[in-house]
Every structure is written in structure tokens, then in C-alpha cells.
Amino acid sequence: MEGLNFVGAGLIVIGAGLGIGRIGGSAMDAIARQPEASGKIQTAMLIAAALIEGIGFAALFAA
Amino acid sequence: MVISNKALRFIIATFVICLPFTSMANPEKDTTTVQTEVTHEVTEASHEAHAEPTDVKSKVKAFIKHHVLDSHEFSFFQDDETGVHYGFPLPIIIWDNGFQIFSSSKFEHGEAVAESNGNFYKINHHDGKIYKTDAAGTITEDEATGFPKNERPLDLSITKTVFSILLAALLMFFIFISLAKSYTKNNGIASGIGRIFEPIVLYVRDEIAIPNIGEKHYKKYMSYLLTIFFFVLFLNIFGLMPFGINVTGNLTITFSLAILTFLITNFTANKNYWGHIFWMPGVPKVMRIVLAPIELLGVFIKPFSLMIRLYANIFAGHIVLMSIIGLMFIFKSWLGSSLSFGLSFALSLLEILVAFLQAYIFTMLSALYFGGAVEEHHHEEAHH
Numbered sequence: 001m002e003g004l005n006f007v008g009a010g011l012i013v014i015g016a017g018l019g020i021g022r023i024g025g026s027a028m029d030a031i032a033r034q035p036e037a038s039g040k041i042q043t044a045m046l047i048a049a050a051l052i053e054g055i056g057f058a059a060l061f062a063a
Numbered sequence: 064m065v066i067s068n069k070a071l072r073f074i075i076a077t078f079v080i081c082l083p084f085t086s087m088a089n090p091e092k093d094t095t096t097v098q099t100e101v102t103h104e105v106t107e108a109s110h111e112a113h114a115e116p117t118d119v120k121s122k123v124k125a126f127i128k129h130h131v132l133d134s135h136e137f138s139f140f141q142d143d144e145t146g147v148h149y150g151f152p153l154p155i156i157i158w159d160n161g162f163q164i165f166s167s168s169k170f171e172h173g174e175a176v177a178e179s180n181g182n183f184y185k186i187n188h189h190d191g192k193i194y195k196t197d198a199a200g201t202i203t204e205d206e207a208t209g210f211p212k213n214e215r216p217l218d219l220s221i222t223k224t225v226f227s228i229l230l231a232a233l234l235m236f237f238i239f240i241s242l243a244k245s246y247t248k249n250n251g252i253a254s255g256i257g258r259i260f261e262p263i264v265l266y267v268r269d270e271i272a273i274p275n276i277g278e279k280h281y282k283k284y285m286s287y288l289l290t291i292f293f294f295v296l297f298l299n300i301f302g303l304m305p306f307g308i309n310v311t312g313n314l315t316i317t318f319s320l321a322i323l324t325f326l327i328t329n330f331t332a333n334k335n336y337w338g339h340i341f342w343m344p345g346v347p348k349v350m351r352i353v354l355a356p357i358e359l360l361g362v363f364i365k366p367f368s369l370m371i372r373l374y375a376n377i378f379a380g381h382i383v384l385m386s387i388i389g390l391m392f393i394f395k396s397w398l399g400s401s402l403s404f405g406l407s408f409a410l411s412l413l414e415i416l417v418a419f420l421q422a423y424i425f426t427m428l429s430a431l432y433f434g435g436a437v438e439e440h441h442h443e444e445a446h447h
Contacts, residue, residue, distance in 0.1 A: 043427075046423070046427070050372065054368035054369075057376075058371050061371065
């Protein structure tokens with residue numbers, strides 16, 4: 001099937017976007033609840049986002 | 064907080080100096096760069112071999128492709144009407160029965176055959192690599208794969224990437240030597256350019272190394288973490304300057320960096336780390352057998368994801384940025400141009416953030432892996 005890999009790439013981006021969006025949103029919630037822990041939350045958020053991004057890119061290259 | 068006037072002046076001066084470089088889209092007025100004009104004689108034969116793209120779209124595509132690849136010369140821009148290239152050549156070092164050293168200007172931007180001690184070389188137009196040819200410069204291509212069948216000599220040239228790496232290394236060397244020296248000269252207070260870098264060094268130590276590796280072991284990893292942080296950061300920033308450098312968006316470079324992290328992680332790991340991989344404590348016996356191959360695979364996936372992440376982020380950033388700049392030449396209307404200018408400006412700012420973020424993430428994850436490798440045996444006792 002011609003061009004189906006582009007559909008796959010789109011799905012990957014949607015999935016990764018949703019994932020990183022959730023992480024960001026949850027981190028915002030957490031910082032709002034405990035502003036004094038914002039540094040630690042940000043670090044954890046960045047690591048989690050980076051891991052998802054890594055998977056997303058790897059899949060994007062495969063597509 | 065005292066802000067040194069000198070450092071501030073230095074930043075402003077650097078900014079002003081860099082301003083003319085931003086006129087890349089408007090090449091005729093750029094007079095600040097070192098210009099080595101090499102008139103190139105386009106021979107009929109080489110013209111037939113690769114027809115120059117004529118319409119704007121394929122020209123933009125060719126330019127982007129040329130930018131993201133490594134090359135044997137610095138080329139700032141070229142004048143299409145006169146065919147003059149502006150840039151400077153880099154040395155070519157080839158091991159082919161003894162070192163063959165000559166300047167890349169001999170290739171005349173990939174158009175001509177270079178001769179050295181009776182050997183003939185030509186740059187293949189498709190992959191930018193040097194191949195050994197006969198005096199006429201014929202490159203025979205394999206019909207099935209499209210790759211040239213010619214012999215490839217061992218190429219140790221100072222290419223654009225190597226040049227940029229050396230530049231970054233030199234810059235780091237001078238900045239951090241002067242930072243270290245300023246402590247003794249200035250009674251333990253950093254001075255000059257070191258004032259900008261001291262907080263970053265402390266940040267890497269206090270926010271990346273100590274929390275992830277731990278007070279006990281972090282010292283032996285500090286030199287590597289600092290080196291990798293500033294190396295990636297400098298080369299990311301270099302990539303945003305309009306010299307056409309793309310180092311961290313090059314898979315071989317990120318591969319080498321990831322290999323270093325992989326080797327350091329596995330060679331400094333204690334038995335606790337290997338125990339967690341092959342015989343996971345605290346889980347049922349059956350699960351341990353299932354987990355072992357997965358954990359072993361994880362050992363290789365970790366540096367692999369480091370490699371892909373940095374490469375893909377920088378590579379994609381460069382392509383998107385250049386495509387948006389390229390829209391200016393495709394639309395050719397005031398609306399399209401101003402839109403593309405605004406977009407590329409905003410995206411450049413985002414890319415500066417990405418440059419810092421990727422340097423931080425790479426260092427952070429390296430530190431995390433090192434931390435996992437030297438973690439002490441303590442929390443299992445609590446379970447049993």
C-alpha cells in the first residue's frame with residue numbers, strides 16, 4: 001500500500017503528542033498543588049517526555 | 064548579584080558582530096565573511112552527469128539536502144548567474160598507499176577531478192563522498208543499488224563537521240582553562256566569560272550529577288558529564304548560526320556520543336547493576352527468566368534512544384527551519400515572505416530552547432544511567 005507509512009507517521013505523532021501533553025498537564029497540576037516541589041517535578045517531567053519522544057522518533061524513522 | 068560590565072559588553076559585542084551573518088537570505092550584501100573566490104570551469108562532461116536543478120522548489124530541496132550533509136568545504140552561498148562560490152576550502156587527507164594531502168579547492172565544488180601523486184579522485188554528487196577514479200573522472204554506478212562501484216579510499220579529511228568539532232573543542236578549552244585560572248587570580252571568584260559558565264557548571268553538578276548519581280560516586284563522572292553537556296550545547300548553538308554547520312544532527316556524531324555513555328555505564332557498573340539485569344531481585348523466579356532478556360535488551364536500547372533523540376531533534380529542527388525559509392523563495396509575494404520570516408524567527412527562538420534542552424536531556428539521561436550502574440545494594444533488604 002503506497003503512502004500508508006505516512007498515515008503511520010501521523011498516528012505516531014498523535015500518540016506522542018497525547019502522551020507528552022498528558023505529562024505536561026499532570027506536571028502543571030502537580031506544580032499548582034505543590035509549588036515548592038516544582039524543580040523536582042520539572043525534572044521528572046522532562047525525563048518522561050524525553051523517553052516518549054525517543055520512542056516517537058524511533059518509530060518515525062521506522063515509518 | 065553583581066553583573067560584570069565587561070561580560071555584558073562582551074555579549075552585546077558578540078550580538079552585534081553576529082548581526083551581519085543573519086543576512087544569509089540576502090547574500091549580495093554579505094561582505095564580512097572570508098571570501099575565497101574560485102572560478103569554476105564547468106566541463107561539458109560533468110554537466111551532463113548531473114543536471115543542475117532549474118526550478119525553485121528542487122533548488123530549495125537540493126540546498127536543504129546539501130546543508131544537512133557533511134561536506135569537504137565551507138560554502139556560505141553561491142551566485143547562480145556567475146557560478147561563483149563564496150566560502151573556503153578545507154584540507155583533504157586521504158590514506159591511499161600513503162597519505163594524499165591536498166586542498167578541497169582542487170575539486171572545484173565537486174565539478175572537477177582532483178589529482179594527487181598520480182591518483183585521481185572525484186566527489187560523488189549524490190552522497191558527497193570521495194571516490195577513486197581514472198583521469199576522466201568516471202564513476203560507474205551499480206544499476207541495482209545506485210551506489211558507485213568505484214573504490215573508496217580511507218577518508219580522514221578535515222570536513223565541515225570535523226572542523227566544527229575542533230572549533231568547539233578549542234572554544235571549550237579556552238573558556239574553561241580561563242575559568243579555572245580566574246579562581247586563583249581572583250581569590251576564588253570567577254571573572255570574565257567564566258561568570259556565564261560557572262553557574263552552568265554548578266547546575267550540572269548540583270541538579271544533574273548529584274541527584275542522579277549520588278554524593279558518593281558523582282565525582283568520577285563529572286568530567287564526562289560536563290564535557291558532553293558543553294560539547295552538545297556548543298555544537299547545537301553552532302548549528303543555529305548561519306555557517307551551514309550541522310554536527311549534532313549527524314547520526315555518526317550522536318552514535319559516538321551514545322557509545323561513550325554506553326561504555327562508561329557498563330565498564331563502571333557494579334555487580335548490583337548486573338544482578339538487576341540477569342537475576343532481578345524481589346520478583347518471582349519465573350518472572351526473573353522472562354525479565355532477563357528484556358533487561359539485557361534495555362542495556363542497548365538506552366544508548367540507542369540517546370543517539371536517535373539528539374539526532375532527530377536537531378536534524379528535524381534544521382530541516383523545518385530551512386524549509387520555512389525556503390518558502391520565501393517559493394511564494395515570492397510580500398505576504399508569504401513576511402509570514403515565513405515571522406515563522407522562521409519564532410522557530411529559531413524555539414530551536415535555541417531545543418539546543419539547551421537536548422544538551423540537558425543528554426547529560427541528564429547519561430547521569431541517570433551512570434546512577435543506575437553504581438547504585439548501592441540497599442532497598443532489597445527492606446522487602447525481605
